[in-house]
Amino acid sequence: MATRKHRRVGDTPLVRRTLIGLAVGMTVLLLFMPLVLIFVQAFADGWGGYISNILSEYTLHAIGLTLLVALLTVPLNLVFGVFLAWLVTRFTFPGRKLLATLIDIPFAVSPVVAGLLYLLLYGSNGWIGQWLGEHDIQLMFSWPGIVMVTVFVTCPFVARELIPLMQQHGREEEEAGVVLGASGWQLFRRVTLPNIRWALLYGVILTNARAVGEFGAVSVVSGNIRGETNTLPLQVELLYQDYNIVGAFAASSLLAGIALLTLVVKAIIEWRQSRN
């Protein structure tokens, strides 16, 4: 039977064209043009201006700090995300659902509140902060604080990508591996990893995108010291407030580039999946 021949809702050419036109038009206005604007503004003074904006002392320092934050945050959340996904999808125990809900908290919490949580605890008059102060350790208003809040904000991403996929795959393959005498590490590397590597890659890339781009939480604990505790998004804010619009967009273009890379990786992964 040629079921494809049946008419379905919205099949008439007029409806079809109107809906596609509306969707494309609104997406261009809402999502595509903002992206174009970033690069148009960034290159408003030509290539030379762009390069000199990127290479300005404070922007360069902000790039370095942002890379450091991502370099520390991503591996930490990668390890945590994999262990949590393994725990939640491979074992049955009381409180399993609660754990899966708990890690969604950073999605629901305002980034400013996230920053405040850490400031209250580790700031100079917080419980732990006081003790740290007596031992001359400063976490807030310096880079360790920035890393801490970034870990908080980005910790769900890897686990969130892995859990649905690992649930779908089930445990049989791994259980067969155990029967055949594989060790835990061999099991993960030879059986689990090949199944989840693309989701894992996307989780890591998404974690990275959010780690380099976090603004609200970092803003609370950074203290915004130029050339010291300014990450790239904070530098964007500073330049914008200094009316250095082209500089702000030049710095933004780097972050937009990372965002675009994230979208490209996701598109490639989805394309691979649909081909299988």
Place this chain on the structure above:
Amino acid sequence: MATTDTAERPAKKLSASATKRVLPGFGLSLGISLFFISLVLLLPISGLFIRAAGMGWEEFWFVITDPRVVASYKVTALAALAASLFNCVFGLLLAWVLVRYEFPGKRLLDAIMDLPFALPTAVAGITLATLFAESGWYGQYLAELGVEVAFTPVGIVVAMAFTSVPFVVRTVQPVLEELAPEDEEAAMSLGASDLTVFRKILFPMLWPAVVTGGALSFARSLGEYGAVIFIAGNSPYVSEVISLMIFVRLEEYDFPAASAIAAVVMTVSLLLLLAINVWQGRYLKRLHGG
């Protein structure tokens, strides 16, 4: 009844722990997960609530009902509501077009849909502010129509809508893909109009997903900060969002007030998260024939 219950329980537990032991790493992954969640999430969160609880009820109430703070609750809630309603409509349209039609550029449209999740909020903020400023690409035409977006509460809605676009699209898309065509095709072949079939057959199956996406979009919008502050104008009582309010109190070194407001926001966020999870659980059960 009670005796058979207790008699069965140990046996069940035994078999559960038996399957548990087939795969290695239970202790290790439980330990790492609990340690991480306690240290990164639970410790700071309980710290906030203990701080707020230590204030005394009267002071707490006084701080969280300050007229300027109350105005910021209203601005935030209304703007988030408007933004998520917009996203329900826009998201449904986008999901429909992406699932039902083939056209050139479809893959690009699908890919760019996630841009708001990947683009840093501060970048989104300055970009939207520039687009909608009086001399901006959009602002100049809107000004001719007498519409002001930048530095008004409408700007807040625009920023919130932008940052939460993907939620509805990505929750409705899979549901629309899995929809069985039989009922729809039967109704169409019996001569019902497109609109009637959509209203009577498709929408009843789609709306739970639209609501879920809308709720996620609302929750995200309530806490939005980076994208909002650049376009909002941030004038007290008119266009200050709640996240900014907390920030303002922090800059005044009024830690108790900041903690109290944050505790309110945190409680609302956690309740919302819980509600969405319960709702999703029920709805998924119904969808998969539970």
